[in-house]
Amino acid sequence: MDNHMFAATELNRKNQRTEKLVRMLFILMASLLILPVLIILGTLIYKGGSIISIDFLFTDPTNGMTEGGIFPALLGTIWLVAVALVISVPLGIAAAIYLSEYAPDNWFTRLINLAIINLAGVPSIVHALFGVGAFVVFFGFGTSILAASLTLAIMTLPVVIVSTRESLQAVPHSFREACWNMGATRWQTIRRVVLPNAISGILTGIILEVSRTAGETAPIMFTGAVFFSPFLPQGIMDQTMALSLHLFVVSTQVPGVPENLPYGVALVLIGMVLIMNSVSIAFRMRLRGKKKW
Amino acid sequence: MNIAIKEKPVELAICAHQLNLWYGTFQALFDVDLKIKKGIITSLIGPSGCGKSTFLRSVNRINERLGYVRIDGRVEVFDQNVYAPEVELVQLRKQVGMVFQRPDPLPTSIRENVLFGYKLHSKKSGNRTQQDEIVEQALQQVLLWDKVKDRLHHKATSLSLEEQQKLCIARLLPVKPRILLMDEPCSALDPKGTEAVEELIWELRGQYSILIVTHNMAQARRASEECIFMLMGRVVEHTPTNQMFVTPAQQETADYIEGRYG
Numbered sequence: 001m002d003n004h005m006f007a008a009t010e011l012n013r014k015n016q017r018t019e020k021l022v023r024m025l026f027i028l029m030a031s032l033l034i035l036p037v038l039i040i041l042g043t044l045i046y047k048g049g050s051i052i053s054i055d056f057l058f059t060d061p062t063n064g065m066t067e068g069g070i071f072p073a074l075l076g077t078i079w080l081v082a083v084a085l086v087i088s089v090p091l092g093i094a095a096a097i098y099l100s101e102y103a104p105d106n107w108f109t110r111l112i113n114l115a116i117i118n119l120a121g122v123p124s125i126v127h128a129l130f131g132v133g134a135f136v137v138f139f140g141f142g143t144s145i146l147a148a149s150l151t152l153a154i155m156t157l158p159v160v161i162v163s164t165r166e167s168l169q170a171v172p173h174s175f176r177e178a179c180w181n182m183g184a185t186r187w188q189t190i191r192r193v194v195l196p197n198a199i200s201g202i203l204t205g206i207i208l209e210v211s212r213t214a215g216e217t218a219p220i221m222f223t224g225a226v227f228f229s230p231f232l233p234q235g236i237m238d239q240t241m242a243l244s245l246h247l248f249v250v251s252t253q254v255p256g257v258p259e260n261l262p263y264g265v266a267l268v269l270i271g272m273v274l275i276m277n278s279v280s281i282a283f284r285m286r287l288r289g290k291k292k293w
Numbered sequence: 294m295n296i297a298i299k300e301k302p303v304e305l306a307i308c309a310h311q312l313n314l315w316y317g318t319f320q321a322l323f324d325v326d327l328k329i330k331k332g333i334i335t336s337l338i339g340p341s342g343c344g345k346s347t348f349l350r351s352v353n354r355i356n357e358r359l360g361y362v363r364i365d366g367r368v369e370v371f372d373q374n375v376y377a378p379e380v381e382l383v384q385l386r387k388q389v390g391m392v393f394q395r396p397d398p399l400p401t402s403i404r405e406n407v408l409f410g411y412k413l414h415s416k417k418s419g420n421r422t423q424q425d426e427i428v429e430q431a432l433q434q435v436l437l438w439d440k441v442k443d444r445l446h447h448k449a450t451s452l453s454l455e456e457q458q459k460l461c462i463a464r465l466l467p468v469k470p471r472i473l474l475m476d477e478p479c480s481a482l483d484p485k486g487t488e489a490v491e492e493l494i495w496e497l498r499g500q501y502s503i504l505i506v507t508h509n510m511a512q513a514r515r516a517s518e519e520c521i522f523m524l525m526g527r528v529v530e531h532t533p534t535n536q537m538f539v540t541p542a543q544q545e546t547a548d549y550i551e552g553r554y555g
Contacts (some may be wrong), residue, residue, distance in 0.1 A: 005374075020522070171502055174395075174397050175397070175399055175400060177397070178397040178398075178399060179399070180355070180386075181355060181391050181411060181466075182352075182386065182387075182390075182409065182413060182464070182468075183382070183383040183384070183385075183386035183387045183394075183410070183412045183414065184383075184413050184467070185383065188413055192409070192412075193400070193401075197400055242330060
């Protein structure tokens, strides 16, 4: 056995041992990622699960926000996210289509790309102050859903643009050439071939954007969200409560809140995000199954 | 109008006058003069880099997409200069269809592939019956109808390469092109597929003027009526195919077709 031509040498064995060790190390590192998720979810469910009920979701807070439900905040978050989407999605998709399909490689395109990268890097509190200056004061929208959603939209625009552009770029170039060679214009090519094949990626990006927007606190707290409002918002010029800000308020600003209330609010917020993400993943898998190349 | 055409029948499909072409500073075509006849199959042969594909792509002007191409001279398609300022590229590409080395069906159904060009180029996309007729006619012409008539809604990419290539030819036909350019249309296919597509190309002659670039000498010999040999960006010889392969006029041609280089 030992004198087999292909038997392992001492060096081979040593390399094999190192290989095993390194592999274990990487597995361990990667698995560590699961921990925080489990701990967060576990804590929230353990401490806040008891308060979750239909009533909690659909009634107003009472008694100085120490009792009752979270309906106005839940509704407010939906308002904010929806209006932000209406603004950022068309703008973002149009910009991405230009950058992916039309833009020549020149200083102007590079300037736009630079702007996107910088916009993505601006801290959310700076966005908040920009929102106050631009939308609340300068355009005179006041603190309103409109001002808050515009701020959120600008903040999430880079995400929409980048994810849409990547989805468009993932459509093989040969399809475009095939269309052009048949005499199709750029727009005909985009509408008939590129967009239908990129739509799953674009939608995934948008859903991820929704989940991010829902959790933002800083950009809305000066621009449209309020600590407490006895009224539900009737339109985009109204102020509103929001889940993320409500969580901040009941955790730190109001005395005498039962322990399970903030945890319950956090659980609802994270639940919303997780549901959106699962929808996005399910969507992607469904459409990927239908991919035609 | 009709009388004028009868008096002076259009004989030439493609006519190049002193065509010079540069990619940046590299000159790919030198003083190309060619008269390619209407209604027959003409093959373009020559070693890699001799300019045959470049010439083909300068007929429907898809070279220009590269952006750094400069052209001097003229290419006429049915006596019309395709480099005239009033030429609309969409019209040019509609009437001068092109087939590529690798079949490039679009990621939709077989039916939608056939209708794609038609829908691009007509104001109304027609009713269902009209569309069905167009699809059947085009697929009949490329000898594909019997094979795919029961699965028109399947994805085009589920077809074999040979069938995909036939489909790529079929989708050109509904817009009634006058010229078909083919850039090594069989080189991605196995021998059986090659035979089938060659047969199809042979079927289509007469109705269309076909210019086909090929690396395959046997194919040029089998499937074309006239043959052009190019070398280093110049046309060396343009004669009926039989003649070229039996008694080539130029030494370079003889060397190439005997396989001494290329």
